[in-house]
Amino acid sequence: MNKTFDPEKKLYTLSLLVQDIPGVLSQVARLFSRKGYNIESIVSGETSQPGLTRITIVILGDELMVNQITAQCRKLIPVQVVKILDEETSIQREFAMIKVRAEDRAARDEVIQMANIFRANIIDVSRETLTVAIFGDKSKTSALIRLLSDFGILEMAKTGTLAIERGLSSIYDDSKLRTEYNYGKNVL
Amino acid sequence: MTGAEALIESLLQEQVEHIFGYAGATICPAVDALKAHPEIGYTLVRTEQNAGHAASGYARISGKPGVCMVTSGPGATNLITGIATAYLDSIPMVAITGQVPSYLLGRDIFQEVDITGAVAPFSKHSYLVKDANDIPRVVKEAFHIASTGRPGPVLIDIPIDVQEQSLKRFAYPAEVNIRGYKPSVRGNDLQIKRVVDAIAQSKQPLICAGGGVWLADAREELLELAEGSEIPVVKTMMGLSLLPTDHPLNMGMIGAHGNHCANQALAKADLLIMVGTRAADRAVVDPREIQRRMATIHIDVDPAEIGKNMQAAIPLVGNVKVILRQILDRGAPVTNSAAWLEQLTDFRRAELNRRFPHREGYVFPGTVLRKLGARLDDDAVVCVDVGQNQIFTCKYLPQKNGRLLTSGGLGTMGYALPAAVGAKVARPDRQTIVVCGDGSFQMAMNELAAVRAGGLNLKIVLFRNHTLGLVHQIQGSAPYHGPFGVALDGSPDFETIAQAYGIPSLTVRDEDRLDGVLDQFLAAPGCGLLICEVHPDVGTND
Numbered sequence: 001m002n003k004t005f006d007p008e009k010k011l012y013t014l015s016l017l018v019q020d021i022p023g024v025l026s027q028v029a030r031l032f033s034r035k036g037y038n039i040e041s042i043v044s045g046e047t048s049q050p051g052l053t054r055i056t057i058v059i060l061g062d063e064l065m066v067n068q069i070t071a072q073c074r075k076l077i078p079v080q081v082v083k084i085l086d087e088e089t090s091i092q093r094e095f096a097m098i099k100v101r102a103e104d105r106a107a108r109d110e111v112i113q114m115a116n117i118f119r120a121n122i123i124d125v126s127r128e129t130l131t132v133a134i135f136g137d138k139s140k141t142s143a144l145i146r147l148l149s150d151f152g153i154l155e156m157a158k159t160g161t162l163a164i165e166r167g168l169s170s171i172y173d174d175s176k177l178r179t180e181y182n183y184g185k186n187v188l
Numbered sequence: 189m190t191g192a193e194a195l196i197e198s199l200l201q202e203q204v205e206h207i208f209g210y211a212g213a214t215i216c217p218a219v220d221a222l223k224a225h226p227e228i229g230y231t232l233v234r235t236e237q238n239a240g241h242a243a244s245g246y247a248r249i250s251g252k253p254g255v256c257m258v259t260s261g262p263g264a265t266n267l268i269t270g271i272a273t274a275y276l277d278s279i280p281m282v283a284i285t286g287q288v289p290s291y292l293l294g295r296d297i298f299q300e301v302d303i304t305g306a307v308a309p310f311s312k313h314s315y316l317v318k319d320a321n322d323i324p325r326v327v328k329e330a331f332h333i334a335s336t337g338r339p340g341p342v343l344i345d346i347p348i349d350v351q352e353q354s355l356k357r358f359a360y361p362a363e364v365n366i367r368g369y370k371p372s373v374r375g376n377d378l379q380i381k382r383v384v385d386a387i388a389q390s391k392q393p394l395i396c397a398g399g400g401v402w403l404a405d406a407r408e409e410l411l412e413l414a415e416g417s418e419i420p421v422v423k424t425m426m427g428l429s430l431l432p433t434d435h436p437l438n439m440g441m442i443g444a445h446g447n448h449c450a451n452q453a454l455a456k457a458d459l460l461i462m463v464g465t466r467a468a469d470r471a472v473v474d475p476r477e478i479q480r481r482m483a484t485i486h487i488d489v490d491p492a493e494i495g496k497n498m499q500a501a502i503p504l505v506g507n508v509k510v511i512l513r514q515i516l517d518r519g520a521p522v523t524n525s526a527a528w529l530e531q532l533t534d535f536r537r538a539e540l541n542r543r544f545p546h547r548e549g550y551v552f553p554g555t556v557l558r559k560l561g562a563r564l565d566d567d568a569v570v571c572v573d574v575g576q577n578q579i580f581t582c583k584y585l586p587q588k589n590g591r592l593l594t595s596g597g598l599g600t601m602g603y604a605l606p607a608a609v610g611a612k613v614a615r616p617d618r619q620t621i622v623v624c625g626d627g628s629f630q631m632a633m634n635e636l637a638a639v640r641a642g643g644l645n646l647k648i649v650l651f652r653n654h655t656l657g658l659v660h661q662i663q664g665s666a667p668y669h670g671p672f673g674v675a676l677d678g679s680p681d682f683e684t685i686a687q688a689y690g691i692p693s694l695t696v697r698d699e700d701r702l703d704g705v706l707d708q709f710l711a712a713p714g715c716g717l718l719i720c721e722v723h724p725d726v727g728t729n730d
Contacts, residue, residue: 064495
């Protein structure tokens with residue numbers, strides 16, 4: 001129903017701080033599936049605070065839908081913070097390892113050159129293959145993957161997007177309490 | 189002290205007075221510990237689902253979380269519908285399930301299911317306890333979570349070895365501190381001011397009150413605001429009994445199955461004040477139309493409800509009772525609603541005085557309910573099931589200052605009888621009535637045993653039309669091709685069933701005899717069953 005309000009969809013990055021307890025990742029992911037939202041990527045990892053895990057989720061949606069899922073996520077007891085990060089005030093990165101077929105010298109040289117242009121690293125070499133590791137934003141990794149596919153990608157492992165805010169602001173600024181009481185124009 | 193004893197001791201600390209349960213192997217230690225505490229009452233229901241419904245009825249009448257306790261595996265899965273029913277109606281409940289030994293979890297052993305995983309989509313929270321030393325904290329948190337903010341069911345799953353494990357020491361926590369759980373209580377002052385201004389500027393204001401008003405115990409505040417500012421009130425099914433039917437500001441129930449007057453009011457208002465309601469599809473059929481036509485204020489304790497079904501111009505998050513008091517503290521806003529009220533009152537009067545259709549050899553449910561309601565105690569509790577009986581009761585049963593309990597959110601058939609068991613246990617002094625159909629009664633009639641065992645004085649009104657009436661009605665119009673699979677063939681003679689349980693019964697087929705039969709039915713001591721013969725083609729819009 002929300003879709004009818006705003007047909008314009010774009011990628012949103014949600015950052016969640018959750019208690020590190022069994023099942024918490026599936027609890028969060030389930031909320032998205034039950035609403036019929038597709039998760040583009042999801043990354044979970046430890047934080048500087050013991051017992052707390054940070055989950056970064058990228059979804060394709062409109063503003064209403066993102067606000068609604070944010071409110072729903074906040075209702076989960078193990079979820080402590082949910083923040084919508086925008087591209088301008090946050091840094092977003094992903095990491096990929098790409099195994100490319102490179103059986104002759106010319107191919108190897110070209111792959112290495114390509115890796116250099118993208119400031120990627122060669123992390124494994126064999127007679128038939130090269131494995132390239134790249135770290136960067138989505139457009140950079142996608143561009144390299146596209147170029148390397150000409151050589152034949154044997155396999156690839158890639159993380160989802162990780163995001164962190166620029167400057168002094170952090171996920172710890174935003175407690176459930178503050179956002180719920182924060183009525184600038186709308187509770188959302 | 190064992191984990192099981194710690195569990196019961198913790199329940200005592202939470203002032204639990206009654207448990208609805210069904211014992212089984214993995215919950216035996218807890219049941220055994222309960223035996224030493226006769227101060228906690230126990231009702232053995234006849235299927236686990238009804239333990240949930242009974243706890244729900246208990247919670248709604250006592251105002252405290254209802255507690256149910258069943259065994260693992262099928263006991264737990266049977267309870268799922270009870271938990272989901274409570275979740276959709278935001279009823280505070282703590283459900284305790286036994287579990288297979290923790291060291292065997294995940295091996296699909298006898299009577300093992302992942303119940304915390306299974307109820308996750310429709311429980312407020314759940315715990316799988318792996319160490320008996322956690323039991324006091326978990327119980328404390330469970331009751332806190334179940335009963336604060338937007339109430340809801342919380343599940344505690346306790347493996348049998350944890351129930352048997354010895355605690356180092358038992359200390360019941362005095363306070364709860366859950367970092368990720370801080371429900372809003374007070375409304376934002378700026379928003380309160382905007383609400384008061386909006387009410388003062390409106391000419392055709394309308395309050396739409398839902399079950400959240402009951403949950404926050406804010407009936408008094410709601411009436412004070414409505415009366416003080418002369419704002420007519422419509423209700424959702426969950427908020428139905430908030431105002432007596434003859435209250436001059438009561439305009440009835442909104443929705444697809446609601447009163448004509450209430451829906452007219454909703455269509456014509458210039459300001460809609462939603463209080464403790466999520467405005468789900470059955471209540472507000474076209475939320476976008478409402479949004480387009482009028483200003484809306486949405487008062488709710490759950491921030492996730494704001495903008496879920498309807499985008500409100502002025503959202504106000506917090507405890508409904510506290511927020512209404514905050515508004516009233518500024519002095520009830522003065523509205524110029526006299527002309528508006530007069531217009532609605534005419535609609536209302538016409539509807540209340542409408543004549544019901546009559547068929548020889550049958551009674552019309554509206555006629556029965558109107559006469560029944562007039563005879564009930566002022567604070568009677570009426571538990572109504574799901575189907576045509578629910579729609580008729582919500583539309584036509586005159587309300588006084590009692591309660592109407594029904595499964596409004598999930599629409600669970602078979603809710604009424606077990607809910608009435610819970611309600612009667614909570615308040616044996618209150619007259620408690622069950623209204624059901626012959627379909628829903630057969631989903632729960634095994635609970636007549638719990639009724640008898642508890643010596644509970646329930647009066648059951650059964651509308652018998654030999655079909656699943658509401659589905660029959662739906663199938664009667666396009667795109668369907670007429671009733672199929674709904675005839676209740678093979679149903680027993682309910683008088684004989686009642687007799688088997690030692691419950692007297694009456695059958696009425698003649699509207700001329702209704703007054704006498706109702707008097708006799710209500711005056712008789714103990715339980716009673718009244719079977720009302722209804723024509724199968726009777727529809728809720730007749």
